Amino acid sequence: EAQVTQNPRYLITVTGKKLTVTCSQNMNHEYMSWYRQDPGLGLRQIYYSMNVEVTDKGDVPEGYKVSRKEKRNFPLILESPSPNQTSLYFCASRQNRDAYYEQYFGPGTRLTVT
Amino acid sequence: GNSVTQMEGPVTLSEEAFLTINCTYTATGYPSLFWYVQYPGEGLQLLLKATKADDKGSNKGFEATYRKETTSFHLEKGSVQVSDSAVYFCALSPLGYSTLTFGKGTMLLVSP
Numbered sequence: 001e002a003q004v005t006q007n008p009r010y011l012i013t014v015t016g017k018k019l020t021v022t023c024s025q026n027m028n029h030e031y032m033s034w035y036r037q038d039p040g041l042g043l044r045q046i047y048y049s050m051n052v053e054v055t056d057k058g059d060v061p062e063g064y065k066v067s068r069k070e071k072r073n074f075p076l077i078l079e080s081p082s083p084n085q086t087s088l089y090f091c092a093s094r095q096n097r098d099a100y101y102e103q104y105f106g107p108g109t110r111l112t113v114t
Numbered sequence: 115g116n117s118v119t120q121m122e123g124p125v126t127l128s129e130e131a132f133l134t135i136n137c138t139y140t141a142t143g144y145p146s147l148f149w150y151v152q153y154p155g156e157g158l159q160l161l162l163k164a165t166k167a168d169d170k171g172s173n174k175g176f177e178a179t180y181r182k183e184t185t186s187f188h189l190e191k192g193s194v195q196v197s198d199s200a201v202y203f204c205a206l207s208p209l210g211y212s213t214l215t216f217g218k219g220t221m222l223l224v225s226p
Binding site: 031040041045048058090092105107 | 146156163219
């Protein structure tokens with residue numbers, strides 16, 4: 001089954017404790033992306049990757065890091081989380097950089113930073 | 115810059131009612147337009163799309179027509195079901211760009 005998986009699904013942590021949210025896709029997609037979803041603000045892109053070792057900032061990259069060492073994986077790293085990073089995070093992938101292709105989303109990771 | 119404006123929700127309807135969710139956009143050039151749907155507890159899924167003026171996207175009884183003159187892409191369904199209760203996102207991607215710009219989403223609640 002074609003899917004995007006994220007782990008963990010739920011995470012409660014404290015300010016300053018480094019964490020990683022993993023994302024993996026099994027569709028051999030070139031393009032992967034991270035979004036955060038906040039009430040009243042909709043989805044905002046954090047980072048994206050056009051292919052292995054190619055990453056770029058989205059609209060709200062501050063406080064986040066990503067890496068793309070393998071085609072299937074695109075982890076999101078918060079090196080020093082702060083309460084304003086409490087949010088619902090989605091990983092997504094699609095065939096290539098052309099947004100015409102359907103974007104597949106993971107189930108989401110709900111992060112709370114206290 | 116690029117932006118998408120959707121009507122605020124929630125939109126509350128009874129089963130079998132007619133649905134319209136308004137979406138207007140601002141973009142350079144001629145963007146592709148999309149509707150994505152998010153069911154409770156899940157990620158977004160593509161519902162339909164259109165890539166040029168007067169194109170009509172359709173899927174699962176939902177329709178939207180790309181109106182260049184009014185820069186709109188309103189979502190419609192003739193008869194909603196309880197299972198259509200979800201959050202609906204309008205989105206655009208300008209020609210030649212890789213990023214999707216989403217609206218804030220409109221929640222639809224359908225009661226039996």
